[in-house]
Amino acid sequence: xxxxxxxxxxxxxxxxxxxxxxxxxxxxxxxxxxxxxxxxxxxxxxxxxxxxxxxxxxxxxxxxxxxxxxxxxxxxxxxxxxxxxxxxxxxxxxxxxxxxxxxxxxxxxxxxxxxxxxxxxxxxxxxxxxxxxxxxxxxxxxxxxxxxxxxxxxxxxxxxxxxxxxxxxxxxxxxxxxxxxxxxxxxxxxxxxxxxxxxxxxxxxxxxxxxxxxxxxxxxxxxxxxxxxxxxxxxxxxxxxxxxxxxxxxxxxxxxxxxxxxxxxxxxxxxxxxxxxxxxxxxxxxxxxxxxxxxxxxxxxxxxxxxxxxxxxxxxxxxxxxxxxxxxxxxxxxxxxxxxxxxxxxxxxxxxxxxxxxxxxxxxxxxxxxxxxxxxxxxxxxxxxxxxxxxxxxxxxxxxxxxxxxxxxxxxxxxxxxxxxxxxxxxxxxxxxxxxxxxxxxx
Numbered sequence: 001x002x003x004x005x006x007x008x009x010x011x012x013x014x015x016x017x018x019x020x021x022x023x024x025x026x027x028x029x030x031x032x033x034x035x036x037x038x039x040x041x042x043x044x045x046x047x048x049x050x051x052x053x054x055x056x057x058x059x060x061x062x063x064x065x066x067x068x069x070x071x072x073x074x075x076x077x078x079x080x081x082x083x084x085x086x087x088x089x090x091x092x093x094x095x096x097x098x099x100x101x102x103x104x105x106x107x108x109x110x111x112x113x114x115x116x117x118x119x120x121x122x123x124x125x126x127x128x129x130x131x132x133x134x135x136x137x138x139x140x141x142x143x144x145x146x147x148x149x150x151x152x153x154x155x156x157x158x159x160x161x162x163x164x165x166x167x168x169x170x171x172x173x174x175x176x177x178x179x180x181x182x183x184x185x186x187x188x189x190x191x192x193x194x195x196x197x198x199x200x201x202x203x204x205x206x207x208x209x210x211x212x213x214x215x216x217x218x219x220x221x222x223x224x225x226x227x228x229x230x231x232x233x234x235x236x237x238x239x240x241x242x243x244x245x246x247x248x249x250x251x252x253x254x255x256x257x258x259x260x261x262x263x264x265x266x267x268x269x270x271x272x273x274x275x276x277x278x279x280x281x282x283x284x285x286x287x288x289x290x291x292x293x294x295x296x297x298x299x300x301x302x303x304x305x306x307x308x309x310x311x312x313x314x315x316x317x318x319x320x321x322x323x324x325x326x327x328x329x330x331x332x333x334x335x336x337x338x339x340x341x342x343x344x345x346x347x348x349x350x351x352x353x354x355x356x357x358x359x360x361x362x363x364x365x366x367x368x369x370x371x372x373x374x375x376x377x378x379x380x381x382x383x384x385x386x387x388x389x390x391x392x393x394x395x396x397x398x399x400x401x402x403x404x405x406x407x408x409x410x411x412x413x414x415x416x417x418x419x420x421x422x423x424x425x426x427x428x429x430x431x432x433x434x435x436x437x438x439x440x441x442x443x
Contacts, residue, residue, distance in 0.1 A: 011375065011388045014426065014437045015066050019049060027430035029417055033097040033105065036421040039067055039428055040107060041435060042092025046076035048109055048162075050120065065426065067437055071120055073162035076111040088113050094179050096188070098201075106165070108188065112175040115168040115190055117201065122160045125153040171197050171207045178228045184235040191228035194221075196240055198252075210258050211240060211250065226284050226341075233293045237262075241298060245282035249309065265307050267314045277329045277338065285341035290350040291422075297353055299344040302326065304355050304365065319365045319372065322357045324395040324406050337411050345420045356415030359404070360431045361391060377415060377429045377436040387441065 019025045024045030031040050039051045052070035079088040091111055098106040104121035129151040134140055174192035181188045189210070190197050196211035211228075215221055223244040231237035236252045248261035269278065281301035289296050295316075298305050302323060305315035321342075325332065332338040337358075344355040356362045357374070365372045374391045394403040417430040425440035 011438050012441045013383070013386045013388065014439045016379070016437075017051075017067075017435045019043065019433050019435060022433075025433040027417060027433060027435060028092050029095050030419040030428050030430045030435070031095045031097060031107075032419050032421055032428070033107075034099050034422060036423055036426065038070065038097070038105060039419070039437075040095045040097070041430065042075065042095050042109060043433075044089075044091045046074055046078070046090030046092060046111065048073055048075045048092065048095065048107075048118070065439060071160040071162055073118070075109045075116060075118065076114065079113075093176055096179050096181050098181055099185055108179055108181065110176050110179050110190065113169065113172055115176070115179060115199075116164050117166040117168070118162050119165045120160065120162050122158055124156060124158045126156045127151045128154050166201070166204050168199055168204050168207070171199075177226060178240075180228060180230045180238070182230045182235050183233055187235070189228060189230060189238060191225050191240060193224040196225065196228050196238075196258075208256070210252060210256070212257065212259070227287045229287055229289055229296075231293055232289050232291060239287055239289070239296060241284035241287040243283040244279070245284055245300060247284065247287060247296070247298060247307070263309070263312050265312050265315075267305070275329070277333060280333070280338055281329065286343040288344060288346060290346050291348065292350055295350065297344055297346065299342050299355055301338065301340075301342075304344050304353060306353070306367070317367065319353070319363075321355055321363050322361075322393075324393055325358075328406065332411070335411065337414075340414060340416060342414075342416055343418060345418055347420045348422045348424070354418050354420060354427060356418055356429070358411050358414050359409040360413040360415060361393075362415045362418060362429055375438075377431045377434070379434070388438065 019027065024043065026044045027041050028044055029042040037053045041049050049069060050071045051067035054066045054068055075092060076090040078090045081088055089112060092109050093112065094110050096108045104119050106117060106119050109116055109118060129149045131145060131149050132140055172190065172192045174194055176190055176192050178191040179188060187198055187200050190199065194212065194214040195209055197207040198210045199207045213225065223242045226241050226243055228238060228240035237249065239247055239249045241247045245266065247265040249263040250258035251262045252258060254262060284298045284300050286299040287296060294309060296307050296309065302325065303321055304319045306317040307315045329338060342356050344353060346353055351368055352364060352366050354362060354364045360377045361374050362377060363372060363374055375388045376391050392403045394400065394405055399405055413431065415429055415431050419428045427438050429436045
């Protein structure tokens with residue numbers, strides 16, 4: 001099942017949602033929950049939209065698996081730091097779901113400074129037949145109550161409520177780029193440019209600083225933290241990546257402050273390919289552990305690398321995402337695209353990986369067959385159930401009929417955020433303010 005994606009003709013558009021057309025509605029994060037039944041997006045306007053998957057019904061066989069809006073709420077508001085005269089954007093940087101413990105769902109969302117824990121619960125029944133109250137809610141005169149009534153639960157229209165349970169604030173001087181829920185389901189970490197903090201989900205007024213790379217003299221600063229993630233099974237292990245293209249794996253059992261990493265992953269640079277842009281494009285924009293916990297994947301500007309945690313000196317797999325842009329780095333530097341932060345994700349079986357590119361292209365790589373495919377999320381071919389056709393980019397010479405030239409790629413259309421359903425072949429792709437959901441073609 002999971003590899004049938006790779007004949008790209010078998011990937012079909014399940015649905016396409018436009019989250020309105022204002023700049024505030026640009027999607028900034030996408031995340032499936034642990035079961036894949038819910039999908040959350042965060043946007044630049046501080047809003048969280050949660051989609052719920054429809055159950056299959058005999059009446060509407062074609063609506064199988066579509067995601068409908070379940071809840072929308074304002075998670076963050078713009079703030080102003082009066083001490084530093086800085087505006088704090090409301091933009092949601094990351095959303096992370098917590099494992100479901102009861103009927104309600106919980107998620108963490110963060111902007112640059114403040115992390116919030118939200119509880120999402122639903123009511124579809126109401127109690128009727130109170131003894132002390134009338135049906136309109138007014139208290140009855142106790143002397144007029146002559147009989148005892150048993151209240152009953154009656155069905156009502158479903159009402160979904162999102163309520164903020166905890167606010168974790170004032171722990172980050174710099175911008176938060178990552179949050180990650182630990183496998184103990186009690187703690188989580190948050191990372192900014194220079195520090196990683198460990199929080200307990202029940203305690204909001206203090207966190208533990210577990211990594212601090214801030215030099216005594218800020219002029220000596222040579223690198224910043226770009227992403228951090230907890231290991232999926234070992235609650236004492238986490239990794240963080242840097243703008244120098246290195247990854248450090250730390251073990252919290254070794255010391256309270258993880259200044260010295262347990263493992264240091266770095267690929268030596270080929271001196272022959274060194275250029276002015278080498279340092280910028282080697283910066284890691286995302287790091288993700290595989291579900292098995294054996295591998296981790298890192299995304300830099302031009303490639304995706306898969307590392308075995310037991311081998312630090314080089315990655316075991318390297319996939320070129322858009323190598324044809326190497327000759328365009330100068331213009332990408334001038335229009336600031338070279339600083340774009342692309343994310344990457346694993347499929348549920350760790351057998352395939354996905355990441356985004358420009359021109360609303362996204363790339364999928366099959367780790368077993370080493371095949372890859374470029375697909376496009378665009379309105380033009382976005383009829384529901386439309387089958388996606390593989391796209392090719394020509395790098396000079398004669399252009400074939402179906403190919404698109406490097407010079408005609410649109411760098412304003414970029415896919416930075418993608419998510420893969422944890423169990424099925426369903427993927428979510430955010431292209432500016434459009435959310436595309438694709439799935440395997442089921443005959």
